[in-house]
Amino acid sequence: MVKSHEGRLPSLQTDRELVLGLIEACHEAIVIHADDLCELDRAIGDGDHGTNMRRGCEAVYLDRERLGSLPLPQAIETIGMTLVMSVGGASGPLYGTLLIEIGRRLGTRDEADFATILGEAIDAVARRGRALAGDKTLLDVLYPVQTEMARQSALINIAKRAEVSARLTAEMKAMRGRASFLGDRSIGHVDPGASSCALLTTAICRYLREYRPA
Ligand SMILES: [Mg+2]
Secondary structure, eight states: OOOOOTTOOOOSSOOHHHHHHHHHHHHHHHHHHHHHHHHHHHHHSOSOHHHHHHHHHHHHHHTHHHHHTSOHHHHHHHHHHHHHHHHOTTHHHHHHHHHHHHHHHHHHOTTSOHHHHHHHHHHHHHHHHTOOTTSSSTHHHHHHHHHHHHTTOOHHHHHHHHHHHHHHGGGSOOOSSGGGGGGGGGTTSOOHHHHHHHHHHHHHHHHHHHOOOO
16 A cells, blocks of 8 residues: 655555666656766766766666566665666765665564654665765755654655755765865865755656555
């Protein structure tokens, strides 16, 4: 049973339509904005973030029929492994870790709510990237999103918080990754990983708001 009420996540049963819909929504968001993400990355990195993310989303999209046949937790974990292998750079292992950790927890811990699972998965991403909140990374979107989810905020407010949080990374000095080599000169630029994370969050929230199970 999948519900589309504001602030509520779908339950965890196999749902081919949900998996396919989320894959398509995320794929579309990244394809449309790939050039913008590359431009952000040119300012403080090596300019390939949009290209890398598009490659990862294409790999997932091409595999969508198989993914749609899997239970949701397994689909999420498999998408994470595909992203590790296909995105490359720093972002592949980080997004991959996020999804692998979410998928594994969803599959084994029925009693935990999604916000708790997301929080644990984000902590795993932080360990993997040896980064903290405020270091100007995708964590600076993920943690605020988790906070909104724990508050059971409406999907539209989760998306808004993600977008605002990505913009706020412009004020931060990069402490991890290639951008950290710029030191203070990284200030004034939005972090590309935070930006892609906000785009994906918004795409997911929009899809879930409109989702009506058959
Ligand atoms: Mg790069």
